[in-house]
Amino acid sequence: MHRYRSHTCGELRAADVDKEVRLSGWLHNRRDLGGILFVDLRDHYGLVQLVARPGTPAYEALDRQTKESVLRVDGRVLARGTENVNPELPTGEIEVEVTEVEVLGAADPLPFPVFPEDNANEEARLTNRFLDLRRQRMHRNIMLRSQVIAFLRKEMTALGFTEMATPILSATSPEGARDFLVPSRVHPGKFYALPQAPQQFKQLLMIAGFDRYFQIAPCFRDEDSRADRSPGEFYQLDVEMSFVEQEDVFGVIETVMTDLFEKFGGGRHVTSPFPRVPFREAMLKYGSDKPDLRAELELVDVSDVFADSGFKAFAGKHVRALAVPDTAGQPRKFFDQMGEFAVEQGAKGLAWIRIGENNELTGPIAKFLTEDDTKALVEAVDGKPGTAVFFGAGEFDEVSKIMGAVRVEAAKRSGHFTEDVFRFCWIVDFPMFERNEDTGQIEFSHNPFSMPQGGLEALRTKDPLSILAWQYDIVCNGVELSSGAIRNHEPDVMYEAFEIAGYSRETVEKEFGGMLRAFHYGAPPHGGIAPGVDRMVMLLADEPNIRETIAFPLNQTAQDLLMGAPSEVDEARLRELHLSLRRPQAKPTTDK
Incomplete structure (x- = not known):
């Protein structure tokens, strides 16, 4: 034996x-x-x-x-x-x-029980992650992650993609987050950057003629933690394809996501095909560019209705309405709770009315609306008797954020929310550029390597803020899984786009010399995307926090409590790397 x-x-x-x-x-x-x-x-x-x-x-x-x-x-x-x-x-x-x-x-006394699974605090769990991973739920999540990755590899290979590795030590790139830097011992004063994504390398592989690439790629970003974002490192299904348009990328990814979520989703239905929602439309209808389509309600722009109405608090502001049907049986508590929720999201309050028979309005602002206001409002929201209408007013972005959250919460509270389903969508037609609110400068709003719609002519003749890009996001149940794009593969377009964003020709050549050089030697049209593996598993496991799907995650302040990282380095090692430390000065205290 x-x-x-x-x-x-x-x-x-x-x-x-x-x-x-x-x-x-x-x-x-x-x-x-x-x-x-x-x-x-x-x-x-x-x-x-x-x-x-x-x-x-x-x-x-x-x-x-x-x-x-x-x-x-x-x-x-x-x-x-x-x-x-x-x-x-x-x-x-x-x-x-x-x-x-x-x-x-033999086991010493445990810092927390493995069974039964009590609510141990996160610090204890991460410090003793080897124990935490013995728990049935965590063990199941990590095994699910392994199975998802194995499935993705098999599926991508069957679709004709070749798995290839790209460098971990590379140069810095403007992906929108801070790089993790690695000092070079043999090149004093110079640094490698850990890749925020294999963006340039996978494009270079297309230029090299490999046609269909994928990788379960590690990515590194020095950014703050969120429930759906792990600080430090994460993994993505990195995909790039040659001789494709936007719909070709969509076709591959819809196949993979549908197959994946049907196999591991525990019987939850996957709606297909995935709808295409323009960015501007998403912001207007859902208040978000990552809408949760399980909520079966939409926002309506009613700014015109209130432009000359008797309700002066909304005059001159952007006003968005949310119509919630079939609320005749809802008590006043429902409206009060929705108001409290809106305040939690940053609103000063939440105005509302309810439509009765013959379009008679009740509610806190009903008395301020004229007969003409009432008629226009009911028509705008397609209101029926029993419909409640909530309002948000202010700046466009602020109203979108608050009313987007109100939309989902109201749907859940009123029975207009579908559980046990995966509802995907594509957000398309992102603006190529945006204006920085602090500096007033025009900058890239998404991936700087994207192809602008209209190409070089659009860059030279249009208002930059009106130019759309061949950029897209894939969203599931309110979680953004990935951004992607049809890439720019023409040097002149790249120079022009970066010039609009404030980069000189010299800077572009210095920062992206390898990519530019490759463009001059016959670059095919290409595009890709990179859905996050961690977020896929989070959705499949029905976990609200991404750290519950990663074996050894960093905590919210990017610390590894188990291994003690980040850690200090002794003076000898610093000298070897030609580094000296400049620690932040302690804030002075004032006596009272």
């Missing part, structure tokens, strides 16, 4: 009754029922129930072991009585009567 096991803990079935077996695993749980000791032994593959009789060496050995100790046990497989079968376990028809126990690894 093998030194440690003849079977795994999830393997034994009724057909194995009377076999002599050897198992190894962790002591998951222990119960003493009437003097008979029952122990659950756990390994990667599952749970099996052990039983030890009083007065036996096995009983004494199992009784004194702490939870999470690693044990090797020998014993005989017994059939459970009909009344004791556990239908929730694959091994639930049997148990193993233990004859011998060996302790392979």
